Structures are given as structure tokens and as C-alpha cells.
Amino acid sequence: MRKFMILGLIAATALPGVAMAQSAAELRHDRREIREEQRDLRQAQRYGDRRDVRDARGDLRDARREYREDWQDYRRTHRDVYRAGNWRAPFRYSQWTVGAQLRPVYYSSRYYIADPYRYRLPRPGASLRWVRHYNDVLLVNVRTGRVVQVHRGFFW
Known part of the structure; x- marks a missing residue:
């Protein structure tokens, strides 16, 4: 006892x-x-x-x-979600800013973040997509190619 x-x-x-x-x-x-x-x-x-x-x-x-x-x-x-990795891309890293215009190869469907809620990102609006660029996350207007929002070092 x-x-x-x-x-x-x-x-x-x-x-x-x-x-x-x-x-x-x-x-x-x-x-x-x-x-x-x-x-x-x-x-x-x-x-x-x-x-x-x-x-x-x-x-x-x-x-x-x-x-x-x-x-x-x-x-x-939740390291598995925010893990940095060997993000292979046919281009080198560039530090994008809001308002920059991307070529379509940078925001093709291969680089879309399919489930932004998993990463606690807000829902993108019409014709906007969250795109992973190495360890950064960009909100891109897919019609014009303009960067609307940037989160640097999102994946670490």
C-alpha cells in the first residue's frame, strides 16, 4: 500500500x-x-x-x-511536416520578393503545395497557388506569374 x-x-x-x-x-x-x-x-x-x-x-x-x-x-x-530536404529543381535558388514575376517553370503544378492546411497556410484565393521554392513558400498568381506573398525559410 x-x-x-x-x-x-x-x-x-x-x-x-x-x-x-x-x-x-x-x-x-x-x-x-x-x-x-x-x-x-x-x-x-x-x-x-x-x-x-x-x-x-x-x-x-x-x-x-x-x-x-x-x-x-x-x-x-511536427518535424515531418516542416522538414527541409533535398528539393531538386531544374533551377538554382533565387530569393524572390513580393511583386516579382516568375517564369512558368518556377510555379508549375509539380511545385504546388497540394494541402496548404497541413502546413497551416491560409487558403489561397482564386487563381492563387502556394508554391514551394527550395525552403521558401511563395503565394503565386498563376495567371500572371506574380509573387503575392513570401515565407522565407518555411521548411527548415
Whole structure:
């Protein structure tokens, strides 16, 4: 009986210490809470005293740090999705910027990201496609070839 009690106490103290990555939905919820804290900080700056502002800034800083750590844990536990690899292409790496125009070989269907939700990318609009270019992700207008958005180093 005594061994079971000791074992239970050890388990009760060890389990909360185990780092568990959050789900994508929990991360979105945390990001929403950070936005609310930012709004509270603005209100405190507008109407409150200095102590309220200082406390709100500290809370916001802590929330951002925790969110960053949770996001890193999420990426670490989902390494297979965010893994960099030997991305063979018939062209060399170029660092694209928003507004640049690509030749069709750079955004052919071979390089489309078929499931952007898997990578937590927003849904592309009409005639837009997420394209992988080495470790970068580009949002390309497939009609004109213009780059709309760039995420550098997305796959690491």
C-alpha cells in the first residue's frame, strides 16, 4: 500500500512537468488571447495609470514569450511536416520578393503545395497557388506569374 502511495505521488509531481505540445487550435486560441491583451494594454495606456500600463506590458510580454515557445514545440513535434530536404529543381535558388514575376517553370503544378492546411497556410484565393521554392513558400498568381506573398525559410 505504501509503495502505491509513493508511486502515485511521484506520478502526480512528474506528469505536469512533461512538456506537451499544443494543438493548432490551442495555438490559435492563445494568439487570440494575445490580441485581447494588446487591446487591454491600449485601453490601459489611454485611461489607466502607469502601474496598470506596466502590468499590462509585462503580461503581454509573457504571453508572447509563451506563444513563441508553444509554436516552437508544435513545429518540433511536427518535424515531418516542416522538414527541409533535398528539393531538386531544374533551377538554382533565387530569393524572390513580393511583386516579382516568375517564369512558368518556377510555379508549375509539380511545385504546388497540394494541402496548404497541413502546413497551416491560409487558403489561397482564386487563381492563387502556394508554391514551394527550395525552403521558401511563395503565394503565386498563376495567371500572371506574380509573387503575392513570401515565407522565407518555411521548411527548415
